[in-house]
Amino acid sequence: MQTDGRDHEALIADLVKRERISDETARLIFSPAFDEFRARLYEAADKVRLETVGDEVFIRGIIEFSNYCGCQCDYCGISSHNRELDRYRMDFDDILETASHAYGLGFRSLVLQSGEDRSYRASDICHIIEAIKGRLGMAVTLSIGEWPKADYAAFRAAGADRYLLRIETSSQALFERYHRDSKWYDRHKALMDLKELGYQVGSGILVGLPGQDGPGLLRDLEYLERLRPEMVGIGPFIPHPKTPLGNQPAGLIEHCLTFLALLRLYLPDSYLPATTAMGTLAPQGRQMALRAGANVIMPNVSPLSNRPGYQIYPDKIGQSDDAETCQRCIEDLVLALGRKPNLGFGHIKRKIY
Numbered sequence: 074m075q076t077d078g079r080d081h082e083a084l085i086a087d088l089v090k091r092e093r094i095s096d097e098t099a100r101l102i103f104s105p106a107f108d109e110f111r112a113r114l115y116e117a118a119d120k121v122r123l124e125t126v127g128d129e130v131f132i133r134g135i136i137e138f139s140n141y142c143g144c145q146c147d148y149c150g151i152s153s154h155n156r157e158l159d160r161y162r163m164d165f166d167d168i169l170e171t172a173s174h175a176y177g178l179g180f181r182s183l184v185l186q187s188g189e190d191r192s193y194r195a196s197d198i199c200h201i202i203e204a205i206k207g208r209l210g211m212a213v214t215l216s217i218g219e220w221p222k223a224d225y226a227a228f229r230a231a232g233a234d235r236y237l238l239r240i241e242t243s244s245q246a247l248f249e250r251y252h253r254d255s256k257w258y259d260r261h262k263a264l265m266d267l268k269e270l271g272y273q274v275g276s277g278i279l280v281g282l283p284g285q286d287g288p289g290l291l292r293d294l295e296y297l298e299r300l301r302p303e304m305v306g307i308g309p310f311i312p313h314p315k316t317p318l319g320n321q322p323a324g325l326i327e328h329c330l331t332f333l334a335l336l337r338l339y340l341p342d343s344y345l346p347a348t349t350a351m352g353t354l355a356p357q358g359r360q361m362a363l364r365a366g367a368n369v370i371m372p373n374v375s376p377l378s379n380r381p382g383y384q385i386y387p388d389k390i391g392q393s394d395d396a397e398t399c400q401r402c403i404e405d406l407v408l409a410l411g412r413k414p415n416l417g418f419g420h421i422k423r424k425i426y
């Protein structure tokens with residue numbers, strides 16, 4: 074692969090062919106020297122996106138049902154580090170009512186996300202999944218952190234279709250630096266368990282974590298290639314003032330879009346969201362992501378009263394937009410790009426490659 078800086082076109086052609094990337098090339102790709110070629114990379118990823126997953130953009134409504142969290146992730150605004158946060162949790166009826174409202178707006182795919190709130194027993198989560206599946210027939214994605222394998226099995230038996238759990242970083246050292254109360258291997262094992270249980274698995278990383286570099290991002294890409302999740306969600310690290318990483322610089326939108334484009338090239342048929350964090354870091358962040366390989370978007374359908382409490386990072390967009398407004402603005406955003414919004418189940422159609 075070319076790395077001498079003269080033949081970036083050849084480099085992009087190699088990336089499209091999924092050639093192995095060297096550490097030296099990774100350093101180049103995640104350096105300012107590559108900035109003028111990024112648009113070409115995004116274009117290449119957009120073409121592969123059209124060929125593999127088409128023009129549809131899958132829209133999933135997200136309900137952030139509890140901001141209680143027992144974890145100490147050094148970057149996260151709702152982690153137990155943040156003692157000043159007002160905590161909330163929704164009960165069964167609140168969650169069902171919110172889900173029904175989203176159903177009424179046309180959503181058929183829901184993501185249930187929360188901090189690691191151990192006041193819900195596995196049976197409570199199962200009860201919620203069964204009710205959403207049984208009464209509304211919606212596709213259910215869980216994003217509720219690490220649980221014992223037996224609980225993942227119970228959630229799956231209750232009808233959960235998908236599970237989102239980011240590896241955050243493939244580096245054990247970096248992971249354990251920022252998660253003093255957890256182990257990288259446990260996170261990896263959880264992803265293996267989820268795969269084995271037949272979930273459509275979503276994983277991903279934080280781009281721009283302090284201490285991460287080009288070769289580190291390459292290791293992340295290689296890890297995700299081996300894991301081969303159905304979905305990969307990535308976003309920039311955004312410092313939250315009430316966390317230990319509050320004074321660190323944010324990740325760069327260009328690096329996020331570059332990593333996203335590489336994901337589209339190296340995992341061509343995976344489902345890749347244009348994440349809220351990208352839209353928070355750059356005003357057009359989600360639109361740029363949809364044009365650099367992404368094909369999913371997840372508007373917030375949580376009750377407005379919960380929004381201030383779920384600032385994983387500061388200034389999260391969509392704080393004052395109710396579910397209906399979020400849905401409309403997301404549909405408009407997708408249509409304005411000449412793409413097709415799809416509120417359906419959005420199950421992955423995996424091709425062999």
Ligand code: SAH
Binds near residue numbers: 148188189218237
């Ligand atoms: N508790 C669940 C889900 C909530 S956090 C879990 O941990 O899986 C969802 C994602 O938000 C995390 O995976 C993390 O990558 C991201 N996140 C947390 N803090 C962030 C920050 N400061 N900036 C950007 N993304 C952040």
